[in-house]
Amino acid sequence: VKKEELHASLSDPVLDTMNFLNEVTSRYPDAISFAPGRPYHGLSNVNEMSDRIGRYLAHLDERGHSPQQVRDALYQYGPTAGQIRELIAGSLLVDEDIDVSPEAVVVTVGSQEAMLLVLRALMADRDDVLIVSTPCYLGIVGAARLLDVAVTAVPEGDDGPCVAELETAILAERARGRRPRAIYLVPDHANPSGATMPLDARRALLDMAERTDVLIVEDSPYRLLGPEPPPPTLKALDRACRVIHLGSYSKTLLPGIRVGFAVADQEVVDGTGRTGLLAHELAKIKSMVTVNTSSLSQAVVAGSLLASAGRVSQIGAELAGHYAGALRATLVELDRRLPAERRAALGVAWNSPRGGFFLALTVAFRADEAALTRSAKRFGVIWTPMAYFHPEGGGDRGIRLSISHLTPADITEGVARLGRFIEAETVRR
């Protein structure tokens, strides 16, 4: 049988990274896993779903939609840009002080689709480059690979993306004759490091973006999952229309419904000289990717926004408390198992995020796939090599821990196992 040849992107390690992890996880089902970024949804029940849909349909009815129109809203193809844009724009205003017209919003199949749309719209030329702050969420790198978009990685610091380094990279790309179009980053409780950008760094980043004429793609899935509100979003601080803001309801409402959005109020011009809103162009691309976001899923989101007067922060408050508690417990256990003196001796360190799913550990040995296999097999604990999140290399001694779906008992026992693994590996070295 003849074997069909594939596009080069399918040989790219980025698109295969998670395979090894999945294999390890299924081979050692009894191991405690700090690996997956699965949201916790123990606070939801099945009936809630239809309540939320009902809430949205009642809202349409109250606003004078005919029974036929109400049914269409649930059953029929809707506008490609989404049918709940007004509710999302309203929510962004009350919750985030982001003031944009519904026309600037595009509803997407999770923020992953939004990334693909933004890259396809903006990366106009072979010489265009996307700058990413690393360690970096793999979804953006994978989307870039699929579209043959060049990516340049800039290492972050302890407080997340480093503005001076980003500017240096932008100027270096220009000097090479390439055109940096946008910087992708996650300012709040980043995946994978857990870092959150301080307010002054946010302001400096916006100034730099304006000065160097690049756009910022702000991805914010973990933003509301902390014990207190983080500094304002880049979009809320954006005076020069430099920021494309991506949002997701996967972590605050439900992962399975697949609803995210892009806020893209930039003025754009196409090759024929026609101008318009970037959001409109994103919708044009979406019409050739998924056509619509499931109207059933949009109805669930709409019902939730209506029930909370648009305050996603309020919907997510209980969940945020859950995650913050799990993070605190993990940090307490780490400190108990590897107290300051011991970790200095072992060459181990970690950061202390207050929210989100992730924290970053540094160890004195190569935390690679071989080490992960030993960790799963002999110590019964699984984690993610930080090297996975460095598309251009690096992170060999880094470990990502995700606390998002572990019970308190799992955390206690998991950290104990992790401590034993680290001790053994460090001696082994």
Add this chain to the structure above:
Amino acid sequence: VKKEELHASLSDPVLDTMNFLNEVTSRYPDAISFAPGRPYHGLSNVNEMSDRIGRYLAHLDERGHSPQQVRDALYQYGPTAGQIRELIAGSLLVDEDIDVSPEAVVVTVGSQEAMLLVLRALMADRDDVLIVSTPCYLGIVGAARLLDVAVTAVPEGDDGPCVAELETAILAERARGRRPRAIYLVPDHANPSGATMPLDARRALLDMAERTDVLIVEDSPYRLLGPEPPPPTLKALDRACRVIHLGSYSKTLLPGIRVGFAVADQEVVDGTGRTGLLAHELAKIKSMVTVNTSSLSQAVVAGSLLASAGRVSQIGAELAGHYAGALRATLVELDRRLPAERRAALGVAWNSPRGGFFLALTVAFRADEAALTRSAKRFGVIWTPMAYFHPEGGGDRGIRLSISHLTPADITEGVARLGRFIEAETVRR
């Protein structure tokens, strides 16, 4: 304010084609519209949706899933390739005699996403070409534009795709040094022409694909929407594993849920020499496009398949009757308004599909956007210029009529208006 430059695909007329039509439709709201391919869903009601979801959850429970696993199936991220692949494979077997393993199925956000995934996987090289039978569904051409994939159009005949012409085009591309990788076509009740390929043409196409070593992408959204079953799918006849079959539940179940699938049981090899199933590679790409198909939407499809023992043909039977009736009524009215002698004098002709949404009219004048505007404004009737479906030019005297969402009264009055418009335009010429 600086305007951001866009990717060249966004200046492509294909991505803008429907804009004019939408404008005309909103400018003349009282016109009867034969334009949109909107499915009819008057046979569904809101409660059905939760019944179907409940049916699926009960099925999981019966199969020994824990309450947590059942909740996960609805709320959590699921496998990227989809969580209802077994049910879909089972349905394809009972309904279509397509015998494939669930591993060869990938659940997608409508068949549009499947098209994008297939193109990205297979079009490995700048010299690779996609062959399309025209007039052609625009979604495939748009997806090709987004991915910078070259498309070659081959005109279809009265009975749909023309095998000899397709083979000539394949050989001509090879002679030019390009590599035709796949042929895209809709064998059943095609969009836009309504044509259905006879059985002998299907067999000839499969032989030709094997002889010339190209794959076939079979898109089948309208297949079950006729008064009797059409000839077997290309996939059911496929002995040499040449066919990638795309399916959609948008027309048989509900458009708004956005669930389709690809069947891709081909053996493939990537640049590193690793081999596997094409379906697995499509899922890898999907993980960077939409991650998952809404699990809520998948649950609705699963519940429907369970309730009908996998027979989508049975679920769609009533709808198929509705469409067949609307088609017959349209043909009867056309014949009444423009009897044989009159249409010979006017230079008008049409085909007579027995199922699906569409039929094709040929007229003696340019059926362009100017003509459409006159038709809407003076005669109160809207249709789609066939030229929209010819990405490489042609179809200037063609009109697509869609009957999918019109009432009998609309059909009678709409055809009368259309007759008056055609008479006037022909005289005008």
